[in-house]
Structure formats: C-alpha cells, structure tokens
Amino acid sequence: MQFKSKDFSQAEQVLTIRGLTVGLSGTSMTDPVLRGIDIDIRAGETLCLVGESGSGKSVTSLATMGLLPKGALEITGGRIDLKEVEITAASASQMRELRAKRVAMIFQEPMTALNPVLRVGEQIEEVLSMHTDLSAAEAKARTLDIMEQVHLPDVQRIYSAFPHQLSGGQRQRIMIAMALVLDPDLLIADEPTTALDVTTQQQILKLIAEMQERHGTAVLFITHDMGVVAEIADTVCVMQQGQIVERAPIAELLTAPQEDYTRKLLQAVPNLAPRAPRAPTGAEPVLKVGGLEKVYGGGGVFRKNDEVHAAQDVNFDIAPGQTLGIVGESGSGKSTVARCIMRLIDPTDGSVAVAGTEVARLSRRQLQPHRKHFQIVFQDPYRSLNPRWTVARSLCEGPINFGTSKDEAMDHAGDLMELVDLPRNALDRYPHQFSGGQRQRIAIARAVAMRPNLLVADEAVSALDVSVQAQVLELLDDVQARFGIGMLFITHDLRVAAQICDDVIVMQRGRVVEQGRAADVLANPAHEYTQSLIEAAPGRHWDFANFRALPGASQIAGDYA
Template sequence: MNQPILLDIEHLRIALPAGGDRSHALHDLSLQVREGECLCVVGESGSGKSMLAKALLRLLPTPVQVEQGTLRWRGDDLATLDDAAMRALRGRDISMVFQEPMSALNPLLGVGRQIDETLQAHGMKNAAQRRARVIELLGYVGLPDPERLRHAYPFELSGGQRQRVVIAMALAFAPKLLIADEPTSALDVTTQRQILDLLRRIQHEHGMAMLFITHDFAVVEAIADRVLVLQQGHVVEQGSCTQVLSAPQQRYTRQLIAAAGAVPAHPRPPLGQGALALQARQLEKHFSRRIGWWGRRTTQALAGVDLQLGEGETLGIVGESGSGKSTLGRCLVRLLRSDAGSLQWHGRDVTGLPEAQLRPLRGQVQMIFQDPFASLNPRQRIGTQLMTGPLAQGRSQAEAAQKAREVLALVGLPATALARYPDEFSGGQRQRIGIARALAVEPKVLIADECVSALDALIQVQIIELLEDLQRRLKLSIVFITHDLRVAARLCDRIAVMQAGQVVEQGATRNVLERPAHPYTRRLLQDFAVQAPVAEATP
C-alpha cells in the first residue's frame, strides 16, 4: 500500500498490576495503520484487544502502565504530548466507539445533549451551529427523525440505535482514525449488517482509517483489509484478510476460525412432559415519556405475549434489536411489572405479588444481564458481589465464600478474581462473572439475556457447554434471549420469534429454523445465512 502511515506502534509492552491472571496485557506488539485502511484485531476475551485501544488514547487505568515501546501518530510520539494536546487529539483526529454503548452514554442526559457536549468541548461555541450539527450527525448515521430523537434518553433507544448515537458522537469532527471496540458484538445480524454498512460508507466518504476490535470472524470478513490475531497479549499472526481467513498459518488462528463456524453435532434429546416452571399469559408492557410540557408519548414494548417453559427445557427468544426481548426477560423475572396479563413461577401466580412476598421466591428465578459493564458494581470486589445472594438466603459467611469460589470455577475464572474489581477484567470475563452471580443462589429458572453475545467463539462454546451441563445436573429451566440463531440452534429446545413486542412464531427449534411459517422469521434466517448457513446450524 502506498498510503501514508497514520499509526505506528513498535514493541509495545503493557504491564498489569500484581494479582492478575498474567503479568502483562500486551507483549512486544508492533503494528501499523495506514490512511483509509481497516485493521481488525481479533482474539479471545482477555487477549489484550481493549488494552491496546485504551493505550492509544492514554486511557489506561492507573495501576496499568506502558512498560516499553512507542506509539507514534503521524510521526509524533504520543508519550511526549501533554494532557492538553491529548485532549485536543481525542475526538478530533482519533475517536473511539466503546464496547458497550449503554455504559458509554450518560443515562441522565438526552443523547443530543451528549453529542453537543463533545462539540462544545472541542471549541464549537455557537449554540445554533452545535444544534444543527447534532441533527446532521444523527441523520447521517441513519437514525429516524433526528430532531425528535436528540431529546431521547439512552434507555429509550434500542441497542442498535444507541450504537449509532455513539458512532455519531465519534464522527463529530471527521476523525482520521476511528477505534471501534466490539461495536457490533451485542447486535442482531440485521442491525450488525446495517452498522457495518454505515462504517464502510463513512470510511469510503471520508478516507477514514479504522482499528476494528472484534471476536467475530464474519465481521472480519465483511470489513477488514488486514487482520492481527492476539492471544494472551502476544501477536500470533497478521496479514491480509484473505490470507489470514483462507490460509491461516498458526494453530490458534485455525481454532478461532473453526470455533466461529462450529455447529451442534447432535440434536438435543426430546423432553418428556414435565411440570411448568414458568408461564406467561397475555403479557403487556407500555413505556410512557413526557413530550413538551403537556404531551406524552406511549410505546408498547410487549403486546399479548404467551409463553410456557417446562422444567429442564430451554426456550429461545430471538428477534432484532428493539423487538422487546429484553423487556420480556425483565418482566419474566419481575424486575418490571407488566401492565396486563399474568405470570406464574412453578404454578404460583406472582403477577401482582408485593415485593416483600416476592423476595423469598427470587432465588428460584435469576437473570443474566445483557450488559456486564453496567450490571456489576464498580466499587465492590467480585467476591463481595458473588456472596451477596447466598448471604441474603441465610447462608454463613464461610458458606457464601465457598459458593463464590465454586461458581467462579464453573465459569472458568481463578479464585484470585474474588479480590479484584470489575474494571480489572475484560468484557467477556465480566460476562462470565455475571453468569456466576446468577448461579450462586442455585436458581431453578435462568433468564439469560444475550449472555454470550459479548464473548468470543471459543468462550461461547465453553459457556454453552457449561449451561448444558448445569441444565442436565440441576434440571435447570432456561429462557435464552439471543440474536444468534447458531447459538439458539445449539442450545434451545423451542424458539419463540419476536417482532415489535409480539411473538409472531414459536415451536420446536428444528421446525422454526427449517420450516419457518412467518415472513419475519424467513427474513431473519435469510439475513443470518450471510454469516452462517442455518441448515448447518440446526440440531
């Protein structure tokens, strides 16, 4: 390539504080990014991908430090820039799309105001110009009715819409380099494709370079010019996208690619007719927000949802971003009260049960949340958070501590993690901690909301096998919310397809995926077939 080099990293070595699972986040890493190209950095959870991104912007947490190496931006050593120069660089020449948009956005401010703050921080003083630029950016990333949407709060938007807002914020000053840290990992295939098309369009129109961090090889194939593979902080392999994907030289790369295309080897054995663990009838949920001084806007998130979950069964809930999957999950676990309909746990009606009467039953039904960043308390050690549930159930301190160690081992983390804080873990590791916390109270029903979406393919397989093993041993019933039809095919006995708050189709997994009856289900399968042939993925 003849394009000038924008970013040049040589022999980068980042040391981790004592007590971690390894001594260094990155070992002797070297790479270059040229104008207009996209370099994808791939690897397992905890391989050092996000540490690389934070090092470029000098956003590493205090105990972590660059031990050696140089990071040059257009020939200038970033280490020599003072804080004012770095603040001017961030958001203008180099911007970043963070891994989880719900955590990256302030929940108390409208999204337009947050973009406005970025513009104001970089010297745009005229309020009318900032307002026009906010509306322009929201429209540019494909959000509908930007004038209205700029007043919306992050929790009022779907995952795909929040991701577009974060991208709009990053593009405020047309940066030369965009660092995208897992921007599509929690999105359904349709929304993921839209975001990738958006990024490709922006890159083409502005000649922008991208450092794209991902664990999804379908994304790599769609967007990358070159690929760099990381394992435990070491560069395993790098080269052109075609070379790495079609003729990988290293065993680890071949393992990652094989895991990404892994399909179930056997159909799940049929379940007998067991008792119902959970039943929902005609569930409805509405959200209302104020518009101006007197008006209100009401959104129907759930519309007459009927579901049944048998003991030992896994029911998959699939659909696009914004279809109502997460709202349904929160209603099933009674974190949200439904506005109409009924809900039963093991035959007991809990629809309108007061919290005081519901609390002793909460150990039966637990939830694994979609966002491992927001669902863990950043000020508490992992041990404290894992012990809270057992202690609330009346177990002793010693019993709770033992249970915390057991569930950490179940999800593949060492006991040393108990003494650490959430910000000392990668996104995938935090997701495993969230799963461990749900398991600590030994639930009978597990509501798993996109619990593997942030994990790389190798860890996904491990977590799915873990859930299958737990289900067999404990007769666990699982509501598995996912946008990944490959995962649903592997894990679920039945599938319910959601669109606009309604269940449009449900049935046995094989029937739904091989002989879909509803046009929306057929469209989902067509979108997914671009990445993974469903016929191969069905059990």
C-alpha cells in the same frame, strides 16, 4: 470461490506502530501488558484487532489515543506515528489538538461516553467549537449535516434530544457523527456493536463502511466477534497475552489460519445451524405462560395514547431439561417477558405458573417461599454480584435464607464452585478478582444453588468473547442436563440461540411473530421478520469451524464472489 483482494499498497500510510511496549507504571518487576506491537494501517483500510478479553486490544487503542490511565499504565518502549506526527512524543496539549481532528474513537457503550445532561446536538457542536473557528450558525449547519450523513431520522428533533431519549443504535450513530465530524485520518472503533442487536449492528457496520468510503478514513476496529471480522476486515491482527501472534489479509486468515490460537477463536464462533433437538420428556412443564401481557403508561381517559404494549398475548411452556429461546431486536419485549416471569415487574394480565404454582398474582410476601423454584442469570455478572461480598457469601445467602445451616451451605458452595470449574479455595475472593467469564460462572453457580426448576438466562453470554461464550454455553447445557432444569434463554444473537435452544420464540414489538422448534424456525423461517434477523447475523455465510464458505454463499464480507 475466490476472494477479491483490495490493494492498499499505493494508499497513504496513516498509522505506524513499531515495537510498542506498555507496562504498569512505577515498576519493572511485572511482565509488560503489551510486548512489541507492530501495526500498519493505510488510508481506506480496515484493520481488525481480535483476541480474547485481556489480550491487549483496548490497551493498544488507548495508547494510540494517548489515553492510557495515568499512574496505572505507561508506554515503556516503541513508537506510534500518525502520518508525520509521533504520538508517543506528543505533549498533553498536542494530543488534545490531535483527538477528533486527526484521530477519533467510538467507544463500546455510548450511554457512558455521552454527557447525559447535554443535548446530543450540543455535544457534536462542542467538538467543532474546540477545533474550528466556525460561527454558531455554521457549526449547527455542520452538525445537522453530519447527523444526516449517519442516517438519523428527523435530525431537527434528535439535535435537541438528550442521550436517554434515543435508542442504543441512535446513540451509537451520534458517537460516529461526533467522531467523524472533523474528517479524522484514523477512526478507532472499540467494540462498537457488541451490545447491539443483529439488525442495528448490521446498520452500524454498513454506516462505518459507508463513511469510510466517503472520507477515505483508516479504521482500527477492535472486536472479539469473528463474525463481524468476516464482514468488514481487510486485514486482521490476532492478539494473545499482549502480543500479535498472527496477522494476515482477511481471506488468508479465514481460509488458512496458521496459529492454533487463531483456529481456536474461529472454531468457537457459533453458527446458525440449529442443535439437534432433545426429545421431549413428557413431564409436566416447569413453566406455563398463558396470555401474558405488560402495558406501560396509560392511567386515564386523556392518556390512552401513551400506552406501550411491551408484551402482548405471549403463550408458551417449558418442560424439564428443555431450553426455550426468545429472540428479537432491542425493544421487542424479550426482557420484559423474562422480568414478568421472575416477578421483577408485575404483569398486566395473563398467567405464569412455575413448578405448578401460579405466581403472577402473588404478593411479594406470598411469593417469597416460591422464589427458590426460579432463578435468573443476568447479562452483567459484575453488576449482579455484590462487590463487597466474597463469593462464599454470595453462594451461601440463598440456601441460608431457606433454612440451610451455615456449615452445610459452605460445603455446598464448594461443590458449586467445582461444578462450574472453579477452585474451592477461591470462595474467599471478591468478584473483582475474577475475569468476566469466571464471574458469569459464579452467577450460574449462585442460581443453581437453590436447585431451581426454572433458570432464566437474560443475555447471559452477550458480553463475553466467543471462546468464553462457548465455555459458558457448554456449562449451562451441562448444568441443565445434570439437574433437569428447564431454561428460558433470552438473546438477540440467533447464532447463540441455535447452539442451545430446543424451541424458539421470535418477538417483534411485544408480539410473538413466530414460534416452534429451533430447527424449523432458524433453518426455515416463515415470517419475514425472522428472515431479516437471520440475514443480519454477522458471518452467516461462513463455516468458521472448517475455515470455508458455506455452500451456496455468493458473497462473504463483500470481498469475494
């Protein structure tokens, strides 16, 4: 199988970075955050900047945008040129003029990047009013046109909508429209698809490629997902600890990586080949869910059409030591089921039995003694851990509430830290003093502190880079095997589900459309919706661990045949 190589040698040079060094403001005593970065991007080219969290990817993008946080980071060496303009020498007013007009950025989380109190149409028009002399009528016409170009439905309605009234994918399309409305020379996309489900992610990646083709834009795409890189990149720069350790065309990087670090990143990418299923133990299930339903809205004769069935007739069991995964797009009902089981919300109907106790109808007071039997690990550990509490207090709180002495709880907390491969002497630290992967390990330790029968992991690895993700999945597997815990694993990434799940449920619009052993559902999907999810998985045709295309793949990344 041969790659089709794209030749950009004759295209116009858009971005040139030479010897870029960024350090902490006001001190020369610490190591630089970036050290001697060199990057070249030409018109129409997509360069992917990849690496683990903390490698310097986002700092590179912020330096290029002139958005390094004042008083915290500053450029101490090198230069950045956007065509004929030297960004490193530009004043604040010159940079304001360049942003959106010559260089634009799509951020990871559009809900925090968009103004929640302004209609999205007004936010796009604001860019036009700042940088053009268009009349109000012309600005609105241009706004509606760019909204249609990014394939938003019913643009007149969405024009008047607020960000919270749109889906995550629609909000990201608004961000793309806002970034491209002035036809910039360079588009910087900083993890724009990380929080999206696979089908929405596929749509956004196709949209960026389509808009790039239409406008000839150079794209600097920042991601930790090598599957996404395989789909979209022309050139790849691999970053580690503030340096570029390898750069190569996509074909060369995927088939013959030169650096150990690059090989490690590629081999950490989960694939769709399901794990070997563990044999059922025959033990009584730790979780039995029957006819579970959750309905929002309604409430009267005149409001029946407002009812939303977030979960309908969901049935499954989980045995000790087994993992059941629930997969589907955003809004499919996955997290609703998890929250009903945890009693974070009350189910409308059905039964939920945890460790032999029916918990669906218990009051909050009646539920309290049973809480220790089922624990949850959330997507964002920084938000689920109290930032004002030390790790020791977070790990000791549950056991102490259930009668364990403080000294015994502290000893147990130290054991838990070692269980998740963290040092005992880190118990006195606070959450912000740990990396994202370490915080997730602490969240797992806190959940296991109660020796639960059931562990619910709600998108527990979706925010982590692939190498840390692999470590956390291995940790969950080890903890589960050691304590015989049953696990409900919620994810939108079928590649992750394939690595950890024994059984899989596929949900669409609140209903279970397919259910069975992971090896059967993921290897031979029967429902067209499951097939569409698998088809949308990034890098699905690539065997990253062995640096080769999978047999029978006719096309990878659209770049070879």
